Amino acid sequence: MANILDGIKLSKQIKQEIKDEVIQYVNQGYRRPHLLALLVGENAASVTYVNNKIKDCQAVGFKSSLVKLKNTITEEGLLKEVGKLNETDGLDGFIVQLPLPKHINQERIITAINPDKDVDGFHPVNFGKMALGIESFLPATPYGIMEMLSRYKISTEGKQVVVIGRSRIVGRPMSILLSRKGNPGDATVTLVHSKTVDIPKHTRNADIIITALGVPQFLKADMIKQGSVIIDVGITKVEDFTSEKGYYLSGDVDFPEVSPKASWITPVPGGVGPMTRAMLLKNTLFAYSKEIKKQNK
Ligand SMILES: NC(=O)C1=CN([C@@H]2O[C@H](COP(=O)(O)OP(=O)(O)OC[C@H]3O[C@@H](n4cnc5c(N)ncnc54)[C@H](OP(=O)(O)O)[C@@H]3O)[C@@H](O)[C@H]2O)C=CC1
Numbered sequence: 447m448a449n450i451l452d453g454i455k456l457s458k459q460i461k462q463e464i465k466d467e468v469i470q471y472v473n474q475g476y477r478r479p480h481l482l483a484l485l486v487g488e489n490a491a492s493v494t495y496v497n498n499k500i501k502d503c504q505a506v507g508f509k510s511s512l513v514k515l516k517n518t519i520t521e522e523g524l525l526k527e528v529g530k531l532n533e534t535d536g537l538d539g540f541i542v543q544l545p546l547p548k549h550i551n552q553e554r555i556i557t558a559i560n561p562d563k564d565v566d567g568f569h570p571v572n573f574g575k576m577a578l579g580i581e582s583f584l585p586a587t588p589y590g591i592m593e594m595l596s597r598y599k600i601s602t603e604g605k606q607v608v609v610i611g612r613s614r615i616v617g618r619p620m621s622i623l624l625s626r627k628g629n630p631g632d633a634t635v636t637l638v639h640s641k642t643v644d645i646p647k648h649t650r651n652a653d654i655i656i657t658a659l660g661v662p663q664f665l666k667a668d669m670i671k672q673g674s675v676i677i678d679v680g681i682t683k684v685e686d687f688t689s690e691k692g693y694y695l696s697g698d699v700d701f702p703e704v705s706p707k708a709s710w711i712t713p714v715p716g717g718v719g720p721m722t723r724a725m726l727l728k729n730t731l732f733a734y735s736k737e738i739k740k741q742n743k
């Protein structure tokens with residue numbers, strides 16, 4: 447049976463480290479780090495995520511703010527809001543919760559964010575730095591997975607890694623980070639997606655598989671080799687009238703069938719999700735520490 451990569455335990459540890467660092471700054475007379483979340487509309491999942499982020503901030507001693515905008519806001523209106531936040535003193539970072547309503551061009555909004563406050567690491571400048579190995583904000587989910595591999599001492603050097611999914615916020619940056627020089631990194635990465643012919647051919651050769659496609663129970667036992675490491679990013683709400691909530695959360699991995707064959711595996715929930723949240727805090731602390739150093743010059 448596989449060992450569990452416990453994202454809850456790790457994220458608690460990371461949050462404690464962040465909290466300790468904040469206390470040190472505050473004891474030296476500095477203000478607290480400040481993160482803001484911008485939420486457009488009332489998508490139920492987005493509301494939950496944003497509320498969790500606010501709770502996380504409180505837990506580590508950050509100041510947090512939530513700006514809620516109507517679903518009907520225009521692209522120009524949202525650009526104006528982003529422009530205001532870019533100029534707000536004492537605001538270290540902010541995120542624009544995705545997805546945005548369909549009438550708004552997501553790329554245009556992301557590009558309008560001041561890269562120095564882009565704690566999601568989504569701005570093209572930060573994406574470029576990430577790809578080149580220049581210090582920057584890393585997108586929280588891939589960053590969380592790198593941190594998880596590192597803290598569990600799972601080496602990626604020379605390993606065959608297959609990433610399933612090529613999205614802007616997960617699969618694509620994940621594939622780049624793992625192929626970068628360094629530890630974790632130095633892996634041989636194959637990025638597969640919906641146009642890939644014969645995904646099992648690739649996954650069967652993989653030492654490490656990262657699933658980020660959003661298809662419940664996509665990865666089956668016969669698609670992996672014995673002893674591989676399985677990281678499941680997917681989270682899909684699946685209707686289930688027998689459960690109290692009316693749904694359950696499913697990963698992209700068929701956990702009962704895959705886990706006996708794997709050496710390490712992340713659960714859903716309790717795996718990658720909590721790490722994502724912890725890394726957003728880490729990015730905010732990084733933005734803050736750069737700001738404090740600038741002021742002291
Ligand atoms: N745990 C966490 O912290 C996070 C979890 N998530 C979850 O991870 C999942 C993926 O999210 P995200 O990356 O944003 O999703 P996207 O929908 O943006 O991207 C999905 C990717 O998977 C590919 N894909 C879809 N179906 C298949 C298939 N049947 N076979 C092969 N490839 C396929 C798509 O291919 P193509 O490019 O060709 O369309 C695309 O590249 C979701 O369940 C999401 O909820 C997301 C962010 C954070």
Ligand SMILES: Nc1nc(=O)c2c([nH]1)NC[C@@H]1CN(c3ccc(C(=O)N[C@@H](CCC(=O)O)C(=O)O)cc3)C=[N+]21
Nearest residue numbers: 541542543544545566586715716717718719720722723
């Ligand atoms: N600007 C922006 N930045 C994001 O980082 C971003 C986003 N938009 N839009 C949506 C995705 C998704 N995402 C998740 C974060 C945490 C969990 C998480 O904590 N999951 C828990 C379960 C939570 C639950 O119970 O619903 C777990 O896996 O244990 C999940 C998903 C961040 N995203």
